[in-house]
Amino acid sequence: MPEEYRDCMFRGCDDFSYNRRSEHAHISRAMPASRLLLLLPFLLLTGCDRVGALLDQQAENGKAVGAACRHSGRALEDCYQRNSRISKADIFAGWKEMNEYMQQKKLDIVPPPVDPVAPPQAADAAPASASAASEAKPATAEH
Structure with a gap:
C-alpha cells in the first residue's frame, strides 16, 4: 500500500484527493498572484x-x-x-x-466679426519717427 493511502487512512479521509490537495497547497497559494498578473493588463486596458x-x-x-x-x-x-x-x-x-x-x-457665407484691434503701439513709434524725420531735414532759414 502506498504511503499516501496509509496517511489518508490514519487521518480518516474519504478519498485520495484530500492528500493530493494538501501536498500541493503551496501551489494554490501562489495561484492568486499569478492570476492577478494575468489580469493586470486587462485591468489596465479598460481605460483605453x-x-x-x-x-x-x-x-x-x-x-x-x-x-x-x-x-x-x-x-x-x-x-x-x-x-x-x-x-x-x-x-x-x-x-x-x-x-x-x-x-x-446654396448657402452664403456669414461674415465673421471684426477682430479686436491691438492696443495702439503706433503712438510709441510716432515720436521716434518724428525725431528721425526732423533729423533728416536740414534746418532752413526763416523768412
Whole structure:
C-alpha cells in the first residue's frame, strides 16, 4: 500500500484527493498572484475606451472649427494659424464637409466679426519717427 493511502487512512479521509490537495497547497497559494498578473493588463486596458473617446472628441472639435471657418468665409490658412493646437487634418475635414453642405444648400457665407484691434503701439513709434524725420531735414532759414 502506498504511503499516501496509509496517511489518508490514519487521518480518516474519504478519498485520495484530500492528500493530493494538501501536498500541493503551496501551489494554490501562489495561484492568486499569478492570476492577478494575468489580469493586470486587462485591468489596465479598460481605460483605453476613455482615451479613444478623448481622441474622438478632439477630432470632432477640429471638424467643428473647420466648419465654422468655412461658414464664416475664412481661408484654410487663417484657420490653421488661428487654431495651431488643432490638427490640420481635422480642420480640413470639417472645412470640406461644410463646403459641400453649403454648395448643396446654396448657402452664403456669414461674415465673421471684426477682430479686436491691438492696443495702439503706433503712438510709441510716432515720436521716434518724428525725431528721425526732423533729423533728416536740414534746418532752413526763416523768412
